[in-house]
Amino acid sequence: MNVLHYINLFFSDSTHWHGYDGIPTRLAEHVRYSLIALAIAAAIGLPVGLLTGHTGRGGNTLSLIATAARALPSFGLLVLMFVLIGFGLVPVMIPLVVLAVPPILVTTYEAMRSVDPSPVDAARGMGMNEANILLQVELPVALPLILSGLRSAAIQIVSTATIAAYVSLGGLGRYIIDGLYQRNYEKVVGGATLVAGMALVTLGLFWGIARLAVSPGVRRSN
Amino acid sequence: MNDWFRIPSDLQNSYLGLIGLHLREAVIPVLVGLVVALPIAQLCVRLRWLYPPVLWVTTVLYAIPSLAFFVVLIDYTGQTETTVMIPLGVYSLVVFVPAIVDGVRSVPQETLDAATAMGLGPVRRYLQVQLPIAVPAIIAGLRVATVSSISLVSVGMLIGNQGALGNLLNDGQIYHQPRLIWLSVITTAVLAIVVDAVLVGVRLLLTPWMPRGTRKARPAEDRPEPAELVLEDAAR
Numbered sequence: 001m002n003v004l005h006y007i008n009l010f011f012s013d014s015t016h017w018h019g020y021d022g023i024p025t026r027l028a029e030h031v032r033y034s035l036i037a038l039a040i041a042a043a044i045g046l047p048v049g050l051l052t053g054h055t056g057r058g059g060n061t062l063s064l065i066a067t068a069a070r071a072l073p074s075f076g077l078l079v080l081m082f083v084l085i086g087f088g089l090v091p092v093m094i095p096l097v098v099l100a101v102p103p104i105l106v107t108t109y110e111a112m113r114s115v116d117p118s119p120v121d122a123a124r125g126m127g128m129n130e131a132n133i134l135l136q137v138e139l140p141v142a143l144p145l146i147l148s149g150l151r152s153a154a155i156q157i158v159s160t161a162t163i164a165a166y167v168s169l170g171g172l173g174r175y176i177i178d179g180l181y182q183r184n185y186e187k188v189v190g191g192a193t194l195v196a197g198m199a200l201v202t203l204g205l206f207w208g209i210a211r212l213a214v215s216p217g218v219r220r221s222n
Numbered sequence: 223m224n225d226w227f228r229i230p231s232d233l234q235n236s237y238l239g240l241i242g243l244h245l246r247e248a249v250i251p252v253l254v255g256l257v258v259a260l261p262i263a264q265l266c267v268r269l270r271w272l273y274p275p276v277l278w279v280t281t282v283l284y285a286i287p288s289l290a291f292f293v294v295l296i297d298y299t300g301q302t303e304t305t306v307m308i309p310l311g312v313y314s315l316v317v318f319v320p321a322i323v324d325g326v327r328s329v330p331q332e333t334l335d336a337a338t339a340m341g342l343g344p345v346r347r348y349l350q351v352q353l354p355i356a357v358p359a360i361i362a363g364l365r366v367a368t369v370s371s372i373s374l375v376s377v378g379m380l381i382g383n384q385g386a387l388g389n390l391l392n393d394g395q396i397y398h399q400p401r402l403i404w405l406s407v408i409t410t411a412v413l414a415i416v417v418d419a420v421l422v423g424v425r426l427l428l429t430p431w432m433p434r435g436t437r438k439a440r441p442a443e444d445r446p447e448p449a450e451l452v453l454e455d456a457a458r
Contacts (some may be wrong), residue, residue, distance in 0.1 A: 003294060070366075071414035073373040076407040079391040083400050159287035163377065176289055180380065185297065192290030199285030 003189055005209025013039050021174065023194065028171035030198065033161045036089070037096035038154050044097070044152075045104030046146075053112020053142070054134050062109055074160055082167040087178070092164040099160055100153035107149025111142035144214050151206035158199045162191075165166035226401065226434075228243040230393045232384070237405075241413065244386035248371040248379065249417075251307040257369065262315070263322035264348070272284030276319060284316040288328075288355040288374050292300025292381045301382035310374055321363030357431065365418050372414040376406070 009015060017023055052058040074095040081091035111206045115138045139146075162173030175191025178184070227237040235243065266273040291309035300307045329352050335350045376388025383389045387406050394402030426432075 002297065066416065067369070067418060068411075069296070070369050071373070071411045071418070073376045073407060073410040073414075075373075075376045075379075075385075075388060076391055076403070076410055079395065079398075080403045080407050083395065083403055155285055157286060162287045162289050166380065171290070173287075176287075176293060180293055182398070188290070188293045192286065192294055195290055196282075196286045199287075200282065203281065203285065 006186045006189040007193050009186045010193070013186075016190070025196065026170060026172050026174055029200070030158070030161055030172045030195070033089075033092060033096070033164055033169075033171055034154070034157050034202075037100060037157045037161070038150070040093065041097045041100035041153055041157075042103055042150060045101045045149075049105045049108025049113060049146075049149075050139070050174060051061055053109040053140060054130070056113065059109060059113070062105060066106045067097050069102045072098055075163055075166075078163055078167060087168060089169070091167060092161075092169055095163075096105065096157050100157050103152045103156070104149045107152070108142075108146050111145035111149070112138055114145065115141045140215050141218055144202055144210060147206060147210050147213070151203065153208065154165060154202050155199050158202050159195060162195055226405065230397060230402070233389050233393065237409075240387050240390070241409065244372065244375055244388075244410070244413065245417075247303055247306055247384075247386055248310065249310075249368065251311035252314045252364065252367045252371050254307075255311040256364065258311070258316055259315055259318035259322055263319050263326065266319065266323050267326050273323060280316040280319055288313075288325070288377050288382060292378065296381060301384060303378075303384055305381060306375060306378035306384050310371045313374070314371065317367045318360075318361045321359045322356060325354050328359070329355045337401030337405045354428070357428050358425060361421055361428070365421045368417055368421065369414045372410060372417065376410060392440050 019025070049062075052062055072095075077095040077098060078091065081094045085091045119137055119141070120133060123133045128136070161171055162176055164171045165173030165177040172191050172195045175187045175194070179187030179189075179191060227238065228239055229235060233240065249330045262276060266276055286309070288309055291312075292305055294306045295308055299308065333351060333355070334347065342350065376385045376391065379385030379388035379392050383392065385391075387410050390402040390406035394400060394406070
């Protein structure tokens with residue numbers, strides 16, 4: 001098992017565990033990029049998805065926007081933004097946000113649309129206003145699906161944030177890009193393992209959030 | 223105007239040649255992925271206990287970043303197109319398996335009974351009843367997989383100019399020609415949108431019984447985004 005051998009070499013080398021190019025530093029950078037990108041994408045996708053889903057209007061426009069955003073190549077966009085804007089966090093954030101908005105937006109919209117209309121009518125009949133219906137009736141029921149959209153976006157962000165290293169930023173992609181240019185296979189495999197591991201942790205994290213946040217009644221009916 | 227489409231000679235390809243190469247690198251893996259996913263999905267429909275673990279495996283494979291996947295494969299397949307295509311094919315499974323399983327499962331029991339009553343055996347029932355009814359779900363998966371595949375091919379540039387249109391990104395930087403970078407991004411995006419539109423057309427051709435024009439007539443079960451629902455299923 002070639003790859004396993006390299007993974008072992010990478011992680012048992014103590015120089016990889018501290019300093020400027022150490023695993024903790026790179027991991028922290030990667031987490032930071034991912035969190036910022038996810039926060040921005042959620043700030044765009046969630047409100048728009050919730051409102052359009054609640055009113056039921058604009059679904060076609062939404063799926064058009066999602067298709068267009070999905071068609072934009074993340075890597076090409078990264079290089080383009082780097083050339084236009086220059087060194088910094090902004091050229092990395094733009095492609096990551098463009099990547100993450102469609103899944104959040106479309107899933108949130110679909111989640112809101114798939115809420116059973118009878119409790120919504122009941123809530124309206126009880127005199128709840130639209131904001132309360134949205135937040136207290138529709139949102140809890142739609143939450144599992146909304147979280148799945150966020151999770152899918154988060155995983156794509158985590159694995160795509162590796163390309164930030166191509167435009168001279170940090171993150172776990174550093175190991176992969178540097179290892180590639182230095183012909184240091186051990187470093188490449190180590191970096192790849194770390195990113196894949198981080199994506200899996202993200203998966204687990206969202207599973208935990210869903211456990212805690214989704215109301216037991218909704219979970220049972222699923 | 224023609225200057226816009228001039229390609230540096232180091233890429234050894236014309237503009238149209240790069241588009242063809244890009245299409246080939248993006249579409250072949252998705253088609254192979256579809257062919258591989260069909261029997262896997264059928265197994266998951268037959269053996270229910272198999273479905274969650276299969277979803278977990280595809281999700282875990284999907285979590286491997288494309289760049290890392292490419293680079294690890296170099297050791298086995300070299301700096302070639304194959305190295306770019308293998309990960310793309312593997313990624314497409316995460317979309318296809320649930321899309322096909324959900325599509326095949328959504329066939330109503332009465333329809334299956336009717337097919338049996340008409341004397342169709344399991345193979346013909348699968349090919350002539352279940353598969354056609356699952357076509358909208360499969361095409362929806364095909365759209366998501368193909369578009370993301372077209373976008374990911376560009377990353378192949380990093381492993382020795384195997385990224386077709388993505389190779390223009392590197393040339394644009396080393397020759398200081400932003401034009402090439404614009405050309406790469408715009409062409410890739412247009413390519414993705416055109417392929418997406420073609421697939422929508424294919425679906426209309428394959429499902430003449432579905433209502434057209436009025437989108438509202440779509441059944442509620444026809445969720446257009448299987449890719450997004452995949453991971454949700456995986457965690458159950």
